[in-house]
Amino acid sequence: MTRGTVSVMEGSMAVAKAVKACRPAVISAYPITPQTHIIEMLAQMVAQGELEAEYVRADSEFSAASVVAGASATGVRTYTASASQGLLLMTEVLYYLAGARLPVVLTGTNRQVSVPLGLQPDHRDTMSFRDSGVIQLYVENVQEAYDTHLQAFKIAEDHGVLLPTMVCMDGFVLTHVVEPVRILDQVDVDGYLPPYEPVHYLTPERPSVFGSYTDDANTLEFYYLLQQAVLGAKAKVELAARDFRAAFGRSHGGLIDSYGAEDAEVVVIAMGSTVGTLREAVDVLRREGAKVGLIKVRCFRPFPAEEVRQAASGADAVAVVDRAMSFGFQGVLATDVKAALYDAPAANRPVVMGTMAGFGGREVTIDTVREIVKVARQALDGHLPAPDDSNFIGLKPELLPVAGPG
Amino acid sequence: MDKPAVDPYQKMMFAPGHRACPGCGASIAVRLVLEATGPDVIVVSPTGCLETFTSPYPYTPWGVPWLHVLFENAAAVASGVEAALRSRGSSDRVRVIVIGGDGGTYDIGLGALSGMFERGHDVLYVCYNNEAYMNTGVQRSSATPLGTATMTSPATGQAWGEDRPQKDLPAIAMAHQIPYVATASVAFPADLRRKVKQAMAIRGPKYVEVHSPCPIGWGYDAAETVELARLAVNTGLVPLYEAAAGQQLRVRKIQQRLPVTEYLRRQRRFHHLFADANGAHLVSIQSVADGNVNRWALEG
Amino acid sequence: MIEIRIHGRGGQGAVLAAELLVHAAFAEGKFGQAFPAFGGERRGAPVQAFVRLDKSPVRVRYRVYRPDYVVILDRTLPDMIDVLDGLRPDGVVLIDSARPPATLSWSADAPVYAIPATAIAMEVFGQPLVNPAMLGALAAITSEISLLSIQDAFQRRFPGSLGEKNGLAAQMGYDHVLKPDVLPVRVTRSPHVRGVGQASAPDAGLGAPGHPLHFGLVVAPRTSLAYPTGGWRYARPAVDADICNGCGLCVAFCPDSSLTIVEKQAIVDYMYCKGCGICSKVCSRGAIAMMSEEG
Ligand code: SF4
């Protein structure tokens, strides 16, 4: 039996309730679609006295991230949220937070990045932090969004981790969807997530100096320590999920989650809200006789290379569904999956096909998955459909100019 | 005597051993500000000379808690520190100050500064104004005075250095209706300390600007830092005043006003102005000083 | 390939000296590279610049760790840093000093030439521009580069009379080395580096000198007390005890927190005083005089 009281609510409301239950001391944000509902609800909670927090209405996303940086260095639990351009504007601060080891928790409500200006979800915004040292967890539904925010604080603030942690949820598809979700009692949350105990913080009683300048005398060792910390967070992500299951009886996976992957010939790998559709597709295609399975990458950084390798290496083919691409190369997740599988023994190293699906908000339906699986099967037969390995699924040929500039 | 008998450094808020250039005006400003605030503060600094010369890991002169995040966000970071102190219930005992240069204040950090002002955070923002980007090797900022030669406002060919007037940041601060704005100078320590004390006695956002000569960027002998700062005030180029809620409170009168050339000719950054036969640019700069004297009633 | 390391202080022209050596070598049909140790160092702080000269293009991209020549533009530097670090067994040291090397406050296990570059510069420019005399001297010591190409390099950089003055100073440095009585002095005691100040014991786990890296680069307070900046000084303030009445005006203006009033007397902490001279200027009684460190 899983804990919590079910009610029907918007995804943003569930996130706001999760954040509230975590009792952040300082919240700062700047409005951007589709993050707005979350921060509006938190503002209401603070105004109504339901949540005892300082709510700082920042003058930009850059300032919002800076406010929580300052607050976190002063030793309190902090929260912010943003999307798209707003996240990009926070970039400098997020790199800082990782290096300075300040455990800010933030929500990235995924949205495409300009140009084109648009509101549709894809992962270009949050994936631009791939190399920053920020921990990234991608969620597939509102319940997972709620639960993962609780876990995020626990992971971020672990004294062996102390890293900013970002919960990535697809904009609109998850922020604005209304569905049933189990909300935990405050005492249960308090039992799971103890108050934040900073290791060092700014106080005149014990002065310390944050944000030093250094050169090559220390930097390599510093990066080494950061890499150890981010890698070390893998165990804490798993632990937070295990503890959560033990306390509340449900799990969405740790670093990864797999569904029918054990005996699958074709394994699809994805992140975020498309995973729900993919679960459905696995059932449908299996009923049709195709041995298809699914691996959800829940934690993108640190990357669960070992776990992906073990879960996927029994398959003949792997199709990666990417919602972000490194232009001039390929899908971002596909690159990582390939790197992870490169270390698998050649005999059980599957063929890997990258696909761009759900990119720019183009929806992924069961039929899209059929197409993806078809592409993967063709690859198995030795027909690599796109030499550049970026298989844009569902391109409309009538929109593509025959030739011309660009 | 090589070392004083008593260790004077045990409780010092800004210790020696920092890496500022000899004669750095900003270092004087920082020490005087801290003497006025006392030790129960958290200091935030943006990127700049001060940040660089006080934080080469693992060496620091700071004896008070200090935080550097980035260049353009000191005011926002300080807002967060203050919010955290409020939530900890220690904002009565511990106060927040920013100490940053003109680049991080006038230019890249202006948006965050405006945000901090309008949100009403209890933060004292101190700008040590040395009138250019010194940390990166002397490039002009919007605080660079008319006629100044810098690496990016060179005096060469037809160009006579910075050809736009200084941004009036104290006026921008005043336009936010914040409870206290003051200008000060490292040449007048008692006045500076009094203004900082005054600011600390008030809750809410405060802005104090400290004119702080830089021997490197301005081109003069390090020993003359204080003398030049004094001349800047006594020529009327740097008016010292206080304002509250947008209204002028009082000014520091100039006893005996000197022509701007007395100040300008002692600095390499203005040398080109004297090579100019008709001295037209010197006249423009004199009229800046005259304008200040009128506007703030600096004389008499 | 020969490798040269130039030690100077911020603002002294070590980087310019390095550059001009490459210009001079190139004019002779050689290749070379010159670059500084990049950092945030300010005026007065010890800085380094590096030069490699070769018959073919120089490809390596790292600092000079095993110099053939060490050129020291300031004689106080050996007190602050190990200027001889990595010097090749047959390496040669040039230092700006009017005094013979054996009497310098440091010593080296290497042949050391003392070049009176500051004295030459004061004679030629009226300012301590030590570069030309030092490079002229280098030309006399090494066969790698001629005096003429060094003079040309200065002339191209500073056209007109300034260039000529530089050429003259280079000539004087060159001539000094060729005097029959000027010989390198080989001293075999090990170099010593002045002891550092003492920082109070840091909080457990914070960053501090001599401790492992802190995971987030958080540092204990006042650790700069272990970084004596006194070596940056060119001139030292001397307080006349009979004139000083302990008013404390100088204390208020010292940028380096190096003055205290003890028993109605201003006391300078030479461990940190950078010798800016502000205290001497602001003292209304004229109690502080600036004395040359060259003394
Ligand atoms: S460059 Fe100017 S402001 Fe910067 S440390 Fe040197 S003297 Fe101070």
Ligand code: SF4
């Ligand atoms: S010369 Fe005087 S003012 Fe300058 S650092 Fe030394 S003691 Fe301080």
